[in-house]
Amino acid sequence: MQIEPIHSMPAPQAAHLAVADQLEQAFLEEMLKYCGPQASEGGFSGGAGEEQFSSFLTREHAGLLAGKLDLGFAAMLERRT
Incomplete structure (x- = not known):
């Protein structure tokens, strides 16, 4: 019986x-x-x-900016995997 090594599958x-x-x-x-x-x-x-509620507005502004801008984090994560 021969056991093959387990290779991690790349994340989708x-x-x-x-x-x-x-x-x-x-x-x-x-x-x-x-x-x-x-x-x-x-x-x-x-x-x-x-x-008290300014953090909610800041979070929404950040979400909108993240949708419009590409800071390149996805490419950095791809290189690391």
Whole structure:
């Protein structure tokens, strides 16, 4: 009896793209925290509510940017596998 070695199968392309999109979105979200739109001040500010929910808006902005931009994370993940 001869046992053949187990070779790992390459991950499907769609899985790499999904992971790359999530990674790009997380990267852009962190970038937008520091250089993105800031909370308004003065009479027209949202106050404490704006501060609490600004992370949701930042996440949405990052998601939209990740959909429009290609930062090359998918290509980097392909090279590593």
